[in-house]
Amino acid sequence: MSAGRYVIDSRTGRVGQVMGREGPYVQLRPPGGGREWDCPPEAMAPAPPGEVLRARVRAINSEGRLP
Template structure:
């Protein structure tokens, strides 16, 4: 079984983080080389963010992201 690649020390899978290049927030899903893969709140296509461009989400950003996830779940059939 292959080991998962290490994440930057300040992040765990499932944490919310912000791509400081464009301000998008996402859940930390995985790491691949120098990149961290983020998924938008509520689902969608993941994107790669260089680990040096990643910052922790503020409590307000986390709250907004969680509201988006709950709202999306409420719209699903």
């Protein structure tokens, strides 16, 4: 998966944005920011369009709250 794409971590059901790779893992970040987590590539699935839209709205909303 390329950086910037939204995926689902099938182990937890969490949606994350691909940030890059670290060793054998892909690093994911929650929509709108937060702490990254590692996910094995085989546990990732493309996020459905509705989830991607929700993730983008959350990210835009969190940017609007910054001072």
